[in-house]
Amino acid sequence: MISILEIDRRDLHEHAHNMLREALKLRCVDYNADTPVIKGRLGKPSLAERPDIHYNISHANGIAACLVSDFECGIDCENVRAFRPNVMKRAFSDKERKLVEETPESERDILFFRIWTLKEAYVKALGIGISYPLNTAEFSFSGDEIICDLEGCRFRQYIIDGGKYIVSSCELKDPPEDPTL
Secondary structure, eight states: OOGGGGGGGGHHHHHHHHHHHHHHTTOOOOOOSSOOOOEOSSSSETTTOOOOOOEEEEEEETEEEEESSSEEEEEEEEEOOOOOOHHHHHHHHHHHHHHHHHHHHHHHHHHHHHHHHHHHHHHHHHHHHGGSSSSGOOEETTTTEEOOTTTTTTEEEEGGGTTTTTEEEEEEEEOOOOTTO
């Protein structure tokens, strides 16, 4: 028996595409190597013949995720591990950094990745990647509720296997005209 942790990144990428293939079957799309895919201005892929269907995939050490939606969408998954404070300095707002720093040390890594995956899901939904100023998309929590001031977004988050993995998704009901501004 092979643990998913033993699967290399290429296999995880393939696994995410297999998940996408299965999800698209539910929308009567036969997704395979011959399916026409186009790339947006900044490289985000979409189905050439089905612009009404949006999708995104993600994979990290030990996990893969897929999202299919009627709206522009993004998904990010991460295995929770010790975070690097220099990443937090560049990507988190002052409030987010303070929130992480004031959290008990035993919960900091998971909180960091809860915020990080929400930011990643958002910029993936926008289709621009981490070139977006991540510290301007600010997140906090009230219990299980995700608090964010971004308009027209719906976020979901899943904490899996007792906090070993975090999966966050974002759907944009009203994408900005130019997300790079």
